[in-house]
Amino acid sequence: MLSFVMRRLGTMVLTMLCLTLVVFFLINLEPNLKKLAISQTEMRTTAEQLESWLQRNGYRQNFFIRYGQWLGVVQKQPNIDPATGQAVARFRFCNEPAVPTYSGVLQGDFGCSTKFKTKVSTKLFPALGSTGILMFWVLVTMVPISLLIGILAGMREGSRTDRTLSVASIATTATPEYVSGVIFTVIFASWLGWLNGSAASASQGITFYNFTLPVMTLAIYGIGYIARMTRASMVEVMTQQYIRTARLKGLSFGNVVVKHALRNALIAPFTVIMLQFPWLLTGVVIVEVMFRYQGFGYTLVEAAGNNDIDLLLGCSLVSVFIVLITQLISDVGYAYLNPRIRVQ
């Protein structure tokens, strides 16, 4: 088991290296650097001035050196002021040191956000916290509801309840967040007036009034999928021999479902819920933009829209990490929950 986890962690590190390298390459394409230079010089500048800005701030160094600097295996060099010939900090707004230092992700320095004029970490981690709160409420609503729907539907395959619930869960998987968000806003905010169509005030304080719509919108898309997986696994369990034995020895149907079927039927949904996280990540971006909630997704869109290199790299590192770690947890958890695999 330990060696399995170690091997997986090794693959994970390799994957993260490859992915950040790809992201680094794509953000540093010539048109993107031009865009960054234009947005940073903020005036009508000539091509030479743009070029000198890029040159001065070290964007013209060798690609791999810059990737190494970001990673923390190559020293970051300070800028040289052409007038005085002295070394000055590269970006003053996030106290970069004026001497060459190893300061990259490995040292815990995520770099400088050119858009928000601050350190990436002071921007990224509070945003992750806000998203964490959103995710918590989404999971709290999504998981019980979807498991309940799945179990009720899978309990008696082909019954009227089963068919109704199945069609309902197919319908929710057909509603992406930007569709359900619009429909819910129309119904609950514009028409009934019960809920707030914007979650911008949620960063001050979360209330039922401003937080229900984002949570509902995010949860609804996942519910159908998890419910269908639960149903499939429940249907399979209910046809097993030991369920028939339990029924034949005279246990009531409810008892059989709760005591014998449920535990085995919930192994597969656990994996599915874990693998749902990457999915939720896209949803989070849509929902946070739609309801103006200042979280991780909102930060990602801002970073991508303004070609904020370090912030975007930080965002991709975090999201890739989340995806990989949930995959690992789902594999380990599956092996742990399923006795047949555990013994092997």
Added chain:
Amino acid sequence: MQIEFIGAFQVFLGVLARFWPVWLAMAIVLVASFNFRKHLGLYGQLFDSGVGIAGVSICFFWLFTAIFAAQVAPFDPLAQIPIMKDALPGAIEPASKQVYLFGGDKLSRDVFSRMVFGSQIVLIIAPAATAFALMVGITLGLPAGYYGGRIDSFLSFLANLVLAFPVILLFYLLVTPGIMDTPIPYAMAGVFFLFPIIFFSVLFYTRFKSRPERIYLLLGLTLLLGGWVYVGLVFDADPLGIISIDPNQLNIFVAVVFASSPGVFRIVRGLTMDIKTRDYVAAAQTRGESPWYIMLWEILPNARGPLIVDACLRIGYTTILLGTLGYFGLGLAPESPDWGTAIKDASRLLRSFIHPALPPTIALMSFVLGLNLLADALREQSMKD
């Protein structure tokens, strides 16, 4: 000038009437398929269940809407008639006496016509991108599953790499106006569009190796047609000038194929690993068939059930992806009538007007729902066999 309105019931009748070519085509196709369903194989079996009929009907509805869009839509989707700005549903346009059935949007375009023309964009890109993703996934998934070992580890690592990317980040990196100045989208298109040609060439070659009269014809046709489309799409240099693609659309297309082919790869790989243990594969190996013959003519046909189901689901998922792209304003032109862009435009103004938001949302939802129902019915049917 005062705008006149028609009532809600008349709007309803008006919408029904505008869709007349769609109803006619649907009636013909559905009645014909229903009567001959015994002879139509898997497609005919769909008509045995309510879910299947519902799925097929919804899909045909949007298919015919896309085909007859010019007849169904009363207005040009891009035309702006200033007096109709934010007009409510049922407003009569004074000049032509035509009705804005679902009202006008903030740029005073007809919401109904935009929804109808939006279906064209979605129904061209989504199935085509899915088809390419299937080709890529199958061509790489079969050897990975069949040979295992190094090839499998390498290809699986690549697939997991792409899958570990959050889709939205991938799109923000790959679908930007800036990237069109670099050769990256064209290089990716060049790689992806090669796969169908390889796939069909190998498919025909393995089967008709010993029958020269068939092989030359089929291979020649594949290379000629494939090469023609390839040159037209990738280099935009079709000598006849028929096949061309807007650079923006090529970019979207490539990004969507890139995002969804690892999923196909994983499914095909899993199915191949399962099927290669069957007796008929062992029989073919004993006969001395080549590995690619076994993969393409023994394993692939037996994996078609789950693949068809997956293709249906995947078209729906691709539609959702396209909507996401539109919603973030990536790739598609800002005035494009596709549903995602329309939802984006309308959702910013939900506080004042809700009518421009509802038609595209319901259209997108119903189309994806139709595909999902279709997939569900297909799965039920293939489980029965």
